[in-house]
Amino acid sequence: MALPQRKTDIGPPHYKQFLPPVIQKNYGKWKYHEVLTPGTMVHVAESGDKLWTVRVASPRLLSTETIREQCDIAEKYCDGHLRYTTRNNVEFLVSDEKKLESLKKELKDRGFKMGGIGPHITNVVHTQGWVHCHGACTDASGLVKAMMDELYDYFETKKLPNKVRLAVACCVNMCGAVHCSDIAVVAVHTKVPTIVHEKFKNMCELPTVIGSCPTRAISPDPAQKSVKINAEKCMYCGNCFTVCPPINIKDPERDGVAIVVGGKINSLRTNPKFSKLVIPYISNEPPRWPKVVAAIKHIVEVYAKNAKKHERIGEWIERIGWERFFSLTGIDFTFQSIDDFTFMRDTMRTSATFKW
Amino acid sequence: MALPQRKTDIGPPHYKQFLPPVIQKNYGKWKYHEVLTPGTMVHVAESGDKLWTVRVASPRLLSTETIREQCDIAEKYCDGHLRYTTRNNVEFLVSDEKKLESLKKELKDRGFKMGGIGPHITNVVHTQGWVHCHGACTDASGLVKAMMDELYDYFETKKLPNKVRLAVACCVNMCGAVHCSDIAVVAVHTKVPTIVHEKFKNMCELPTVIGSCPTRAISPDPAQKSVKINAEKCMYCGNCFTVCPPINIKDPERDGVAIVVGGKINSLRTNPKFSKLVIPYISNEPPRWPKVVAAIKHIVEVYAKNAKKHERIGEWIERIGWERFFSLTGIDFTFQSIDDFTFMRDTMRTSATFKW
Amino acid sequence: MEMTELQNKIYAFCEAAKGKKKLKEKDIIKGVSEAEGAPADEVKKALRGMIDVGKLMYSYGGGASSVEIPSEEYLREKGLIK
């Protein structure tokens, strides 16, 4: 069968054709919204028109079969309109209030999960992991599944002081806004890479490899026509491996994950914040990473118990102080939590005022 | 006349011999103090004993004649006891309340100035300047005199929201805690140094000179047996001049001063803070530096008008935001105020929340 | 090693560096104790003895302190030579 004629530089289809009529009509003229349940909200336009949204959890990794199922549901209740969110949930857009309850019922019957709107835990930002990436120190999808099974009530029903944004980075490239999450898992290598010197010359560019290293641990090894790594300076970021395949950094027994907390994206109340390291290492334990999951749940619970309404995790911690966060959670404070990279000077305490 | 026998390693005399009896008796047992006037305070011991202090302004640069005069006064009213403060004022220590008023009268009659206790401007931390130092870009003593003549009321009578600590650095070596002052004058060179290459070899050590440069602007010049300076990278700090006399950085027309504000030493309420650059350059105008003095006075007045009680300048600015400080004071915001050295990353704004 | 012998070694060490490298006290102690196998604190003591009598002197230049062989001018000023 002949292929159709390819076109280039056409860019994406215009979004307008995909907008439901109620949006086309009230575009830019929304007046307010109300969250009805953790899985549903309604937006009211200045015209009085209403749009109901039902948010459904998604594993992000979707088979075409499931996408088709989502389409069928959208056709039945939403005139075929649906969207995905910036955190990879699915949203069904309902213009007709009468269809809302039956949509929710059908979703429930088919096993779809509704939630994540308002002060809850919503989908976990994550990327490829062992499913598709060469650099992964862990699997992302499996970790997310294990976490969300355990935290599921916070998605569907249980309220928190504010949103808690979770993320998983399957390596320090951090494909996602992992570095500003309320709680994130960052997978790390912990061993100095080895180099297959014979392959270096053909596969790698010397200046690129040397320039790739954040701590300047790499220097030329003219004898081998390759490079050498100063083990003292290497902190296993894997960037040399990214730019040069003969450098091997993966190690099943040493690869593991760290946990960072207290990040934030939006500018409400306080400025955006980076997440900070609190647990330096937990071994990879597929398929369910029980200790990682337990640690996250523990932090969420301590937060839920202690924070004021509207405080994000980072805001709560900044109010009480990091020393108090460590004592409330009982997490061990380790050398790894002390910055020895770029920000050491700003992160050390420069006053005799702290809590015991 | 034969000299007495020298002794080494004896260290300073023991302080105890210099303490007035009331201090010896109540040492470590003070209960509270009260500020009576900007120039006098009384400390009350648990025993009920009292110690009055009269604080007198000092130019710090004292002739032996004036020291002797201070001694005479101390003998008359304080059994010979006096001390200097960490900001170089003189304090007369009175144990007998009856002598307090006559001491103050005599001080006044002799032209000594009392003040600086409590929420006032006290002595200006400063160092040698043209009086004694080879690196100076300005004179310190003259600037201080000009400033304090103009701000004198804030020393003697006028209250401020809190203490305002002033300082002058006669070069960026900043001999004094200039970098954490409420308002400080920092004298700067603004021209790339020239090098007398012939003298380099004998007077300077190559690695030291290269290592002295914060921006790595200096590299060897083997042909001249000297060094060369990359004018693009040099920001005229003068550290190369400090370690190598044949490097000349002084320039009467280009040397000048910058003004920094918002620093703080103590940990009350908020952490210690560095002072930040607000006016990048004012020409040296001896003997009275009128524009420098006017700028400082202006900042003090805007602060006095706008800050809450107990707020230091830096605390006030952090509450209202630096953009508001610039608009309230009408000071031009220049490129120089944007960090391009170590802290750029932390000092840029990373949110869309600011004031117009 | 005898104190005087050690002091001679120290002097020789300083002489060798003269005009080439500014020696910090630490450099001398480290260098001589490594070269002669003498304990560091003995070298320090020997050095102190030399400085106390003007055989060697502390100097300051280039923003840092060092140890040098005194000039005649210095010795004259200290009344150690006429």
Add this chain to the structure above:
Amino acid sequence: MKKYNTPLIDDLEKGPWPSFVTEMKKAAKNNEMANDALGHLEKCYSTKVGYWKHGGIVGVLGYGGGVIGRYSELGGEFPGVAHFHTVRLNQPSGFFYTSKALKEICDIWDKYGSGLTNMHGSTGDIVLLGTKTDALEAIFAEYSSRGWDLGGSGSALRTPSCCIGPARCEWANYDTLDLTYALTQEFQDELHRPTFSYKFKIKASGCACDCVASIARADMSIIGTWKGDIKIDQAEVKNYAKTMDINAEIVNMCPTQCMSYDGKELKINNAECNRCMHCITRMTKALKPSGERGATICIGSKAPIVVGSLLSWVIVPFIKVEPPYTELKDLIRKIWEWWDDNAKPRERIGEVIEMKGMRSFLEAIGVQPQPQQIKEPRKDPFMFYTDEDIAAYKAKEAEEKKTGKYKF
């Protein structure tokens, strides 16, 4: 088709959260590639290490991006994933679809690929997960002929992305969807043909909530804001007061402390408000921004490699964002030009600014220094001055001598 024994990942089909393993199994039912992907993943779970190799050079004729090459070290054992490339399709603004469009995407993908997708990739693309080199041209022909183009990858403009904005949000200060569409169309060449030193990402959020996380992961973050007062509907405030402790939840949490509430009337000192959105989001029926609308342009955020993560820095405090977006497009071109002139390979714009200094960047793009760009001024006294700077200060001083009035 081979049936793999997958006890480890089977465990991940249990529990309430939707299971990606179930998704893989659905696809595996009638797709060799998906089936081998399943076996391959179980292997990773059992050995705790990945087997994917670095991507090779794969793509479609004429483009430099849109396809991520991927090969497995275990191609012998799992032939279905020996090649397992990803195709990125440029999503529509706001991730809106009709069932018709989505089904079309699925049909083509089932024909040529693994049947596995990510809805969506972290940058925003529709990610089609796993196909073979020899299918790429066909895939591109099928999609592009139906109006779907590829997304970005490599050292190029990456697929721009935005929040839902005016399509369903009362707080959007500009049309995020339209701007994203317009920029994507304007810069098709830069998106498909890598000519940059490294990647460049653009993300557009309609307000400070930043629902597309632009401030943390976009070389250019476009964040909506406004200039006028916050209008207050006191009747609605009264309604909120019934269920909300307005002083505790709103007034005391206002970062600029510019609000007050005496139990009757809510007051805002708008001159001191920094438009953080907290009060507005919590009292959306009572509070509404007013006046001029536009955006703040921030530059430079990225992930930690090489110098540590960056958040985007405010460069243009306020810019109008209205079609045809000429000012913004010009700004982008100027930014790229300076970046191009100054970047070493694999240096993002934020890294280059940090290296070369903000002044060089601002002067090149023609933006004045403004206190809105900084949290606080510099702390060290290591300022650079040009001869012109000093001459200008001296001229000002001469002027002041004449007028007798200082201008600081």
Add this chain to the structure above:
Amino acid sequence: MKKYNTPLIDDLEKGPWPSFVTEMKKAAKNNEMANDALGHLEKCYSTKVGYWKHGGIVGVLGYGGGVIGRYSELGGEFPGVAHFHTVRLNQPSGFFYTSKALKEICDIWDKYGSGLTNMHGSTGDIVLLGTKTDALEAIFAEYSSRGWDLGGSGSALRTPSCCIGPARCEWANYDTLDLTYALTQEFQDELHRPTFSYKFKIKASGCACDCVASIARADMSIIGTWKGDIKIDQAEVKNYAKTMDINAEIVNMCPTQCMSYDGKELKINNAECNRCMHCITRMTKALKPSGERGATICIGSKAPIVVGSLLSWVIVPFIKVEPPYTELKDLIRKIWEWWDDNAKPRERIGEVIEMKGMRSFLEAIGVQPQPQQIKEPRKDPFMFYTDEDIAAYKAKEAEEKKTGKYKF
């Protein structure tokens, strides 16, 4: 004696603030050196540039510091300042004097020097400003025989200095004067004989007011603090309430928000107090720290050259400070040892810590990592792990498997 015409600096004799020019003139009346210093300074004022040269090698036999050499380029024109060296005398703790002692200092100085002084130098020394090389040994003999030793200079321990502390302050948490005296005596060798890579300064403040500015300008800042509750005298609180808005001035300004005041009783949640001293300083009659006393040891502050100014970092959150101060002296020795092993020439301790990492430093001096040392944990994921670290984590995990309880 030559009479210089000094119109520029004469202007600085006018005005209310005490004039340093008047001081110079007083000294100049019968001192050649001071007189030439006056002419020399007028020259600087008229040309707007200084004429002093770098210090040469001057000092007293056996010592490596205490004298700052200074020569003028204009020695021909102003012979009195051709040599104009500074002598530093180690001040008594707390800057206390009797008139007898001060007059003795003046007598000797008038005999050998310019008659000009600084009371005091910025580090804390008595600074005797301006003498000639050939007077140095005599000056040292005169002073040292009467109990006054030189202060520090060069690459050595610098003269330690302290706040007035228990001598006249109700807030001192340890004896700043005694500690300063004890350390100065203990480390005489390090003070007079430069063996360090660069200068090392110690400053001791009795509480967080830090009246000797230790946190900003001491390689070792010793800041008093306490462990117990703040005791409240409610009757005195009532007195303060008459003239003070306690909620506005105290409660709302408490950084940890751990206080409350209902118009009757002031309450402090001591567990959350960070001992900032604000409330105590404003209500000194009503509030008093209690319980164990000691100090926080912070390390590393310095002026901007080379890497930018540093404030001292908390290293030991709490240490007892009681004679004979053995623990503190040992700590200082350990710090010097590590510094010595790791510093390049002219590198201060703070710079070396930044270069080598806090872990290396803390391990060397035997201090555990504690959250009190930091404002916030690291932001980047570039952690170092030793093999022992990983082994320890794995051992912990094995233990947890046994007990069924996680220890995070």
